[in-house]
Amino acid sequence: MWKRPRKQIELFHAPRICRAGALIFSVSILTIFIILTFKNKRVSIYPSDSQHLKWNSFWSSLQFQPTVEFVNGTDIIWQIPNSPKAVLFLAHGCYGRAANFWDRSPSCQNCVGLPEERLIVLQALHQKYAVLTISSVGSCWSFGDEERRVRRIIQWWVGKHKIEKLPILALGASSGGYFVSAVAKDMKFSSIVLMIAEGLFDSMDVPSDYPPTLFVHMPKDRIRKLRIKRSMESLRNMGVPVDEVECKGFPLTPKFLSDRIPSLDETFSVKLFELFREKGFIDENNYMKSDGRATQWKEAVKEIEPSADDHEWTDHVQEELNLAFGYHEMTSLQMEDIIRWFESHLSVT
Ligand SMILES: *[C@@H]1O[C@H](CO)[C@@H](O)[C@H](O)[C@H]1NC(C)=O
Numbered sequence: 001m002w003k004r005p006r007k008q009i010e011l012f013h014a015p016r017i018c019r020a021g022a023l024i025f026s027v028s029i030l031t032i033f034i035i036l037t038f039k040n041k042r043v044s045i046y047p048s049d050s051q052h053l054k055w056n057s058f059w060s061s062l063q064f065q066p067t068v069e070f071v072n073g074t075d076i077i078w079q080i081p082n083s084p085k086a087v088l089f090l091a092h093g094c095y096g097r098a099a100n101f102w103d104r105s106p107s108c109q110n111c112v113g114l115p116e117e118r119l120i121v122l123q124a125l126h127q128k129y130a131v132l133t134i135s136s137v138g139s140c141w142s143f144g145d146e147e148r149r150v151r152r153i154i155q156w157w158v159g160k161h162k163i164e165k166l167p168i169l170a171l172g173a174s175s176g177g178y179f180v181s182a183v184a185k186d187m188k189f190s191s192i193v194l195m196i197a198e199g200l201f202d203s204m205d206v207p208s209d210y211p212p213t214l215f216v217h218m219p220k221d222r223i224r225k226l227r228i229k230r231s232m233e234s235l236r237n238m239g240v241p242v243d244e245v246e247c248k249g250f251p252l253t254p255k256f257l258s259d260r261i262p263s264l265d266e267t268f269s270v271k272l273f274e275l276f277r278e279k280g281f282i283d284e285n286n287y288m289k290s291d292g293r294a295t296q297w298k299e300a301v302k303e304i305e306p307s308a309d310d311h312e313w314t315d316h317v318q319e320e321l322n323l324a325f326g327y328h329e330m331t332s333l334q335m336e337d338i339i340r341w342f343e344s345h346l347s348v349t
Pocket residue numbers: 071072149152153156
């Protein structure tokens with residue numbers, strides 16, 4: 001989560017008479033520094049207080065009570081809080097589905113509740129956004145027909161629930177990011193967030209009233225970082241407001257996995273951490289050496305938990321390991337920035 005640098009300047013050893021001047025001077029320098037540093041780029045830094053990483057802080061007071069429906073050949077899962085102030089459409093990545101965004105509950109027996117997806121939904125509900133998730137028809141999103149189909153579903157759904165007057169927001173990750181970038185050319189979103197995706201701006205006609213676009217990405221993916229830079233330039237040249245948030249890798253802690261994954265207990269989390277260290281999956285500073293996909297961690301876990309493959313938490317752990325490495329993964333750690341982006345463009349519809 002990006003934090004403003006702390007103002008730690010040694011002002012108070014100066015003689016009394018100089019203090020006011022020194023203060024003004026320092027504040028000006030600091031302000032200039034902040035403006036220069038963060039004007040175009042908000043660098044997201046690992047939240048140093050581990051409270052930030054705990055899933056069960058105040059989000060747990062919110063309940064998942066989604067409604068599951070089957071509409072025109074695809075499933076949609078949604079929840080509308082009391083007095084919603086906006087509608088948020090969420091698009092998963094390849095091999096994702098709507099069920100990944102919601103915890104298993106009596107109203108959604110097949111829901112998966114992947115750790116990052118569920119935290120995105122919880123924070124959006126907390127912000128009073130009506131949340132709509134739709135599954136892609138194939139394993140990844142496709143364009144043309146599927147764009148029209150999803151636009152129809154969104155329009156039908158907001159009409160049915162009489163929330164068609166609310167601003168509509170969209171967030172898509174990876175394949176979902178490309179998809180949202182394409183849907184946004186014909187649908188009036190008040191702003192969009194493209195996560196770990198540069199969008200399809202090279203291959204589509206971008207209308208001049210294209211919605212403000214925030215890119216949330218992981219700079220370790222250098223090729224994508226360059227493509228995002230190009231997308232931002234071309235949107236900026238058309239007068240479309242753009243910004244970016246970079247997400248870096250961060251060190252694992254013994255309780256990191258249980259802090260993020262509701263179904264994983266603390267003892268097991270500590271055991272996994274020790275195992276990963278023993279196997280050399282993490283370096284001396286507890287950073288992942290590769291992402292979860294490229295680490296043979298599942299094989300290693302079988303030594304302490306022979307039935308690991310059958311556990312639903314393996315996907316959840318993998319997601320968190322990718323996130324900690326900081327490479328091409330869904331992330332909820334930047335929701336503060338994301339919500340700030342949405343909120344600052346709510347009135348633009
Ligand atoms: C479902 O598909 C039919 C036929 O294409 C279409 O007329 C209808 O609007 C669609 N409904 C929704 C909710 O998208």
